[in-house]
Amino acid sequence: MGRILPRSRGVLRTAILPILSIPRNPLIPPRGDYRTLLSFQKAEVIYDITFRFAHKFLAKGDRTIDQMIQAARSGKKNILEGSKAGRTPKEMAFKLTNVARASLEQLLDDCKDYLRARDLKIWDKDSKEAQFVRKLGRKSPQSYDDYREFIETRSPEVVANITQGKPRSSGKSRH
DSSP, X not given: OOOEEEEETTEEEESOHHHHTSOSSOSSOSTTOGGGOHHHHHHHHHHHHHHHHHHXXXXXXXXXXXXXXXXXXXXXXXXXXXXXXXXTTHHHHHHHHHHHHHHHHHHHHHHHHHHHHTTOOOOOTXXXXXXXXXXXXXXXXXXXXXXXXXXXXXXXXXXXXXXXXXXXXXXXXXX
16 A cells, blocks of 8 residues: 555655545445445335235235245345445445345336236336336435335235335336
8 A cells, every 4th residue: 555656747646546446425335334325225115115015915824925025135135245245345245236136126026926916007117106106216315114104004006016116226217
């Protein structure tokens, strides 16, 4: 770190490049700072919604309950572990983030299956309801309280569709 770099425009620069190259809002925050990640906050909301949805609307003993909750948990925990890996092994952090994304995609598919198998309406991505959920999803920071009223008072069709709007932890829709 004490190595001297070539002069640039007459200014002697020392090797502080590691400090200069860290963006103010890094993609991967300092080790363990996962709670400030919007992706972690959204994954936690997804877990809370999924837990309530599965226990409220799926039949007791249905294996889908465990599968959906595990997918939501895996999404959240892999973001946490990726953040704890910190800046040094970025490759590991990115791998864990990809595992989280895959888990949340699995959950998204489970929600689609729930709606389709019960002949319930799947909201069009441009419907006013879907747009409302996406707008709510852009709020930062995120918490379950932002969704509580809707999750606890609406039909299974509405809650499953709200969940359809949430699993993209990046906040961006790929439709």
